[in-house]
Structure formats: structure tokens, C-alpha cells
Amino acid sequence: MYYFDSFLVRSFAYFTIKDRLPQILTRVIDTLHRHKNEFFEEHGEKGIEAEKNTISILSKLRNELQTDKPLVPLDDKLPDVPLWNQYLEYQQNLLDGNEQPSWFQSPWLYVECYMYRRIHEALVHNPPIDDYDVFKEAKIESFFESQQAIIALCTYLQEHLKNIEDLDEKQLQEELFKLLQVSLWGNKCDLSISAGEDNSQKASPLKSLDNLKTLILVDDMESIWSLLINSKKRRTSIEVTRVDIVLDNAGYELITDLILADFLLSSKLVTEIHFHGKCIPWYVSDTTKQDFNWTIKQLQSANNRWMSRCGMNWEGSIKKGVLVYHDHIFWTLPHEFCSMAQVATDLYTELQKSHLIIFKGDLNYRKLTGDRKWEFTVPFHQALNKFHPAPLCSLRTLKSDVQVGLKPGQGEQFVTSEPDWMICGKYGVVQFDASL
């Protein structure tokens, strides 16, 4: 089974390395340039100097990428450096003799992750702007672009929470399915696939669910329901049911995840939600701790009363310890998840405490399945390659060339009718794996 290679001309991987990544780098350079005055105001001449140095490192990085130079080891002082450099060595050992891994001659997943880490390295080398998030502006903008959709969701949640205690099982199940789908389609809104362009949620998210239903290629929502309702019924008053959500994008998608989390807690289907975010800015719009805190604050102080009520509730749940935010360097390594037990044993052990882990988004799906060229019909369980910390599911819209667990003929039918079905974000999966 092969990785998706970036050097396969005309593949999405090739297009990403050739066009989309340089475009993202150009935007990063432009962002730094536009914030020059801010750096000056905060740090004086030192800020300007750091901005200039960072831009020059990033321009060099773009040139290395475009001219297919060898990938070089990382050399900052962050704790993940040894793991990154071992990974590079491993790639080197896969090649013949004196060949060196380069941008177009390495697996796509690795090269793409490597670029984001090199962007971070450029900043780390340049205090006082070393903790500046070059994607923050785009994330904030996309949050505000989705404002109407966010209000619609907060209003819906607050109105439905009023009588949540009175819902019978069937109604509870319907609500769960609705909010799982909202969270699934929230994954359309990432800023990596759009190379940083606005990609926010404009339409009302709840009204479109029925029309989108046929676009869910794998729908395991029933299994998720059974797991949660059975655990609720069996639970004694001192026991915990824990769901972990491995977050993807900030902005609208994060709101959909928080709404789902709130519903799971309020309905008592679960008693604890653990979120997992990124330690460094990643794939443009991925959620960091700063984004998470900013989002909750933003809601709390919003003019709309449903939004602010959601913000207050979530802040309260964080204080009570029933909503917990974690981050870990593993999420911003290039490693596939089947290596987590060896590479990040502490994280694997933490995830083993969960009753259900929800992996949001496309990049997590690629890492779950090792970004291999699997046949479409290969079972999800097999593609996970022994990664089974707990029952898990993926809520993901298709934005890259990997998909498993389809029925015979299901994938093939698109190959001629809709050649870009795997990369356009139109289709989604709610894919579950129970076995340990």
C-alpha cells in the first residue's frame, strides 16, 4: 500500500505542493508585512527587525519548495525537534544511496506538515515576535464572516435546551443526529483547502441538513447513538462517560463542535467532554488554545443574547471541569496515528480513558488511515492499522485522495461522473470503529 506521493504529476498532492503551499506562504509573508506597524508599536525597532528576518527566512523557504530542494533538519529548541529529525532520517533511509528527501520527492502528508512546522520555526528564531500567530487574522475574519450561521446555531441550542429533560429517546436521537451532521458539515469551512481565502458558513446550517443527507457516503450515526445511549443507561451516579473531540478548524467549525459538546452534556448522554487542539498554528485554520479561549470570550461578550448565553455556559462548564481543553505536540507531527502508542504514549493512554473519540476533519482522517492509497472498500478498521485507543469515529468532509469503508462500486461511480469528488469538500463521512 503506497503513500500519496507529491511527485505524481496532476495528482492533488502535486497540485498542493506546486501551487497551494506557495500561495499560503505568500499570504503569510504578506500578513507579516501588513502588521509591521503593530510589531513596531509593541516592540520598537526589535519588532521591525524580527519581522524583516522572518520574511526573509520565509521567502527562502518558498524558494526551497519551488525549486525542490532537499528537506533540512529543524534547528529550533522546541521539544518536538528530535522527533521531526528522526522522521526525516527515516525518510532518508527509504531512499537509495545518496538521494535526499526533497519537497516533490517525499510523501505529501509529510511535506505539507513540514511546511507548517518550518513557518513556525521561522518565527521561533525571531523573538520578540516568536509567538505571533500568522493565521490569527484569517481565523478571526472567518469567524465574523460566519456570524449569522453562528447566531442560528446558538439560538437553536438555547431554545432546545429548555425542554431537553422532556425529550423521549427518539427525540434525543434525532437531536443527536442533527448536531452530528452540523458538526460534520462545519468541516467544510477550513482555510487550508481555500489557501487562506474566505471559506465561511453563509447559509443557515440547520435548514440545509435534509438536502445534504445524500452526500454522506458512510453514515454510522446509529452506532454512535447505541454506544452513547447504552452507556447512559448503564452509568451509575458516580460513573463518568467521557467523549473526546480531536478538534480541527477554529471559527465556524469550532462553534459546531462546542454546540455538539453542549448538547451531549446537557442531555446527559455524556458527563465529560475533552477537546484536543494544536500547540502551534497549523494548516491555516486549525484550533490552538488561543483560538479556543478567544472564541469563548467572543461569544460571552457578543451582543446577541443566545450567543452570550452559550459563551457563559461554556465558560461555566470549563470551570466545573466538565469541558476540558488539552493540547499535545503529537497533533502537529507528521506521524500517522497508528504510531501514537510508541511516539506519544502519554497521549495514547489519555485517549484510552475515553468512551468515544471524535476525530474532526480531513487531516485527521488522513492520519487515521496513514494517507495510503487504499482501495475504497478496505474496512475502516483495517486502515486504522491497530490504532484503537477507544471506540472512535471520524466526522470529515472529503478534501484529499483517501477514502475507505465504501460499498463495492460506490467510489467507482464518481470516478467518471465527478472526478473531483474526493477533494471538493462536497461529500462527507460519519465513520465509526468500535473494536478495541
Ligand code: F6P
Ligand atoms: O489539501 C487540502 C488540505 O490542505 C489537506 O491537506 C488537508 O487534509 C485539508 O486541507 C485540511 O482540511 P481539514 O481542515 O479538514 O483537516
Ligand code: MG
Ligand atoms: Mg484544518
